[in-house]
Each structure stands twice: as C-alpha cells, then as structure tokens.
Amino acid sequence: xxxxxxxxxxxxxxxxxxxxxxxxxGNNYRSYSMGWFRHVPGKEREGxxxxxxxxxxNYADSVKGRFTISKDNAKNTLYLQMxxxxxxxxxxxxxxARSSIWATMIPExxxxxxxxxxxxxxx
Numbered sequence: 001x002x003x004x005x006x007x008x009x010x011x012x013x014x015x016x017x018x019x020x021x022x023x024x025x026g027n028n029y030r031s032y033s034m035g036w037f038r039h040v041p042g043k044e045r046e047g048x049x050x051x052x053x054x055x056x057x058n059y060a061d062s063v064k065g066r067f068t069i070s071k072d073n074a075k076n077t078l079y080l081q082m083x084x085x086x087x088x089x090x091x092x093x094x095x096x097a098r099s100s101i102w103a104t105m106i107p108e109x110x111x112x113x114x115x116x117x118x119x120x121x122x123x
Contacts, residue, residue, distance in 0.1 A: 002026035002097050002112050009093060009117030016085050016121070022078040022095030022114055029076045033103035035110060036069060036080045038091035038119075047105030048093070049080060058103065062088075085121045092116040 008020040020036070035050035049069035050058045057069050068081040078095050096110035104110075 004114035006114040006117040020080040032097040050103035052103040
C-alpha cells in the first residue's frame with residue numbers, strides 16, 4: 001500500500017509556471033506506475049501525464065510540450081513541471097499510483113490517490 005501527498009499548487013498568471021510534487025510513503029514505491037490527473041467540478045477527471053515503472057512517459061494532447069512528468073525514486077517523489085500555463089489548466093490536480101508495470105490515462109485503473117492540490121491560472 002502507498003500513501004500519496006501532493007504539494008506545490010497555487011495561483012499563477014497565464015504564461016507562468018508551477019511544479020507539483022507528490023511524495024509517497026509505504027512499501028515498494030518503485031513497483032508502481034504513476035500518473036497526474038486533474039478535475040474541474042462538473043467535468044470528468046482527466047489524465048494529464050503518466051510515467052510507468054521503466055520511466056516511459058505519456059501526456060494528454062492538451063499539455064504536450066508544456067508539462068513534464070518525472071520521478072525521483074530515491075526521494076519517493078513524483079513531479080509535474082507545468083510551464084506556459086493557461087486558464088484552462090485551472091483544476092484540482094491529483095497524483096495516483098497503480099500496482100502495474102504499465103501506466104494508463106484511465107483514472108479507474110489507479111489504486112491509490114492523493115488528496116489533491118489546487119492550481120488556478122488567471123488570464
């Protein structure tokens with residue numbers, strides 16, 4: 001089992017940057033594939049970026065070229081570097097872990113979730 005805690009959210013103007021962090025506690029962190037998801041009230045939770053156990057990454061089309069997902073296994077920490085932020089990036093951002101070699105963009109396939117961190121981008 002793994003416990004996830006996100007940090008790094010906040011308010012920023014359009015064009016700005018933020019870096020989200022997700023620190024994991026528990027056993028076998030390296031055995032999990034990880035993802036960042038976001039949710040806006042009234043909409044479904046959507047996948048933003050994922051990284052599998054081997055380090056392969058995948059991004060939603062809406063964030064490609066602007067966001068970068070990475071992880072530091074020594075620190076049990078997942079990151080999401082967000083650049084060139086847009087107002088439509090405003091959402092609650094969650095990190096998630098799944099007990100699989102593969103990552104997916106489907107929220108229902110993830111076993112563990114953090115509490116979320118709010119990102120607000122003003123125009």
